[in-house]
Amino acid sequence: MSSLLRLATAGSVDDGKSTLVGRLLYDTKSVLADQLDAVQRASVDRGLSTPDLSLLVDGLRSEREQGITIDVAYRYFATPKRSFVLADTPGHVQYTRNTVTGASTAQLAVLLVDARKGVVEQTRRHAAVLALLGVPRLVLAVNKVDLIGYDEAAFTVIAKEFAAHASSLGYSEGSVLAIPVSALVGDNVATRSENTPWYTGPTLLEHLENVPVAPDPHEAPFRFPVQYVIRPRTPEYPDYRGYAGQIAAGTVRPGDEVVVLPRGLRTTVERVDTPDGQLEEAGAGSSVTVLLADDLDIARGDLIASAADRPEVTDAFTAALCWLSTKSLQPGARVLVKHGARTVQAMVEELNSRFDEQALSIVEGPDSLELNEIGSVKLRLSEEIPVDDYATSARTGAFLVIDPKDGDTLAAGLVGERFSALGGSEQE
Amino acid sequence: MTTLEAATDAARDNLIALESEAVHIFREVAGEFDRPVILFSGGKDSTLLLHLAIKAFWPAPVPFPLLHVDTGHNFEEVIDFRDRVVEKYGLRLVVAHVQDWIDDGRLVERPDGTRNPLQTQPLLDTIAEHKFDAVFGGGRRDEERARAKERIFSLRNAFGQWDPRRQRPELWNLYNGRHRPGEHVRVFPLSNWTEADVWNYIAREGVDLPSIYYAHKRKVYRRDGMWLTEGPWGGPREGEKVEELTVRYRTVGDGSCTGAVESTASTVEDVIAEVQASRLTERGATRADDRLSEAAMEDRKREGYF
Incomplete structure (x- = not known):
């Protein structure tokens, strides 16, 4: 079992997300006395009778003033079983792009709904974004169950409605769990609530501790973007030439047959080096230095891949873009694409379609793509690069779209026809 | 296991x-x-x-x-x-x-x-x-x-x-x-x-640190609830009493506003145990500069x- 779980939270405004995160930190004793004192003081200043746990996480002045969360905040807590990195993402419509940010590295997402309101527009939209980014597991935290009198029937209606929605997005029954909670009171967050005897599932924290995390792509074919060439040229290491990077997928061993892309040079792995010694095998997520048997001209941006199962090398592909900028996208736009350790010029040749998150349908031939919209495009690149489909290898199927004029990040890109993953059948 | x-x-x-x-x-x-x-x-x-x-x-x-x-x-x-x-x-x-x-x-x-x-x-x-x-x-x-x-x-x-x-x-x-x-x-x-x-990584890798992260005897005085070191800058001011205590630093910054904590943790393992048991954050315990406002x-x- 992996000991580190990366999770993201998502929900609408006022669903009590910051309070839930504050509750998780508080109940795992990740909040220390001086932080609690500060929250206590600030709560009294605001005329509240009980400490407002959301003040633990809403860190920026304008957030505390407006009582909203503006930006993704990262939180850390640990139990003896696992360490958790939590990306707390805001619920405001205008900040939905942060959900994409939080979800891009998440192995599980906790979606909040207000038990009095049930599944709302935002819930559907967030779930669609999480599905698009391939977050493997969802938890629906039905919050504020204390305010509906711990009513089992009302909870069941919400849980069923969400399960149906998640299923239409491609989530299997076992990958989604609904939990009745009250972040304010603490019901079923870290401790089992006596108020919900009808709920027999795990508490939120138990679930986070025990949920199987999608296995690292160890089984996947080897992918290694070269970040940096290490050439000491010192008396001790006059001829050392190592290719440094983080393994994006698969495993590598000395003796493995590999191919260096995009040029397609074939060679063999001679050594897998680290400052702590040579490795017999290294897997996805490891930062290592690879030494090759042949003296080839390899630079930052090249990809070392399994010779037996290599990615496609192409200068044109279909991709989904999550548009994160207020500058809208029109067909013909010139952009930069950062993929692995390589940045190339590109043109958006066609804007094929747009995903309507509400109707869960595809809108053909839109004129533009605006902030928070998700579109399917055809990209033409200035040079060939090796790419995988996001569905089979996320780290080599993901890319950034960057504005060449000011360097802003415009979009999160996912190689392939991703809309099929959303269950939305093609329709007018 | x-x-x-x-x-x-x-x-x-x-x-x-x-x-x-x-x-x-x-x-x-x-x-x-x-x-x-x-x-x-x-x-x-x-x-x-x-x-x-x-x-x-x-x-x-x-x-x-x-x-x-x-x-x-x-x-x-x-x-x-x-x-x-x-x-x-x-x-x-x-x-x-x-x-x-x-x-x-x-x-x-x-x-x-x-x-x-x-x-x-x-x-x-x-x-x-x-x-x-x-x-x-x-x-x-x-x-x-x-x-x-x-x-x-x-x-x-x-x-x-x-x-x-x-x-x-x-x-x-x-x-x-x-x-x-x-x-x-x-x-x-x-x-x-x-x-x-x-701290766990410092222990694992045997990273060398300045000695003041570990327990040592030091002349300190109390100000704003923190133990500040006696030195050519800052203090003590009149009325602030200097005492010799066994302390260590959890953070190291400007000497005039970084407080020491009373501690007998003299090895990295002692420090890890102390950090785990602490009820204060490192900045809350030791940094006057963060206390200026919310x-x-x-x-x-x-x-x-x-």
């Missing part, structure tokens, strides 16, 4: 993942920027930062210099340690002395004598003078609420300012380091580490602080 063994395994896996992430970030900056620099004060976080940089480029030397903004109120043990490390690894160190800025009138000493807020101007001036385009810092998101919102690659405008509302989304492990002339990027490879992770750190960051 016992619970303790499972917990130990969990902690080790976590450290391996954090190390790999930090190494990836160092290499990304080396590949994309022209003139990176590592902020290095000799404190534990910056010492850890340097340790990871050395591992990222091994067996080649670290391809960037170090920068220290010296308030002039530093602990002698820390400055000695800093200089020893620089010599041992054959690194280049740039020092910006706050005193120089005070001497020629670019800065004015504050009435309370604290120099931490005065570091921002020398830092920004030195970044501009050397045309540094990426500046590595040891900041961690678990330290403080405003830092929890910081990106790993954090763009600063030509005035060195941070605008939390204009941060770039940070997706997967793809970092966007694009910047215009005059702008620079602050890079935080330890973003996802907690204080406990830092948003003290946010305000300093907006102005271009570390």
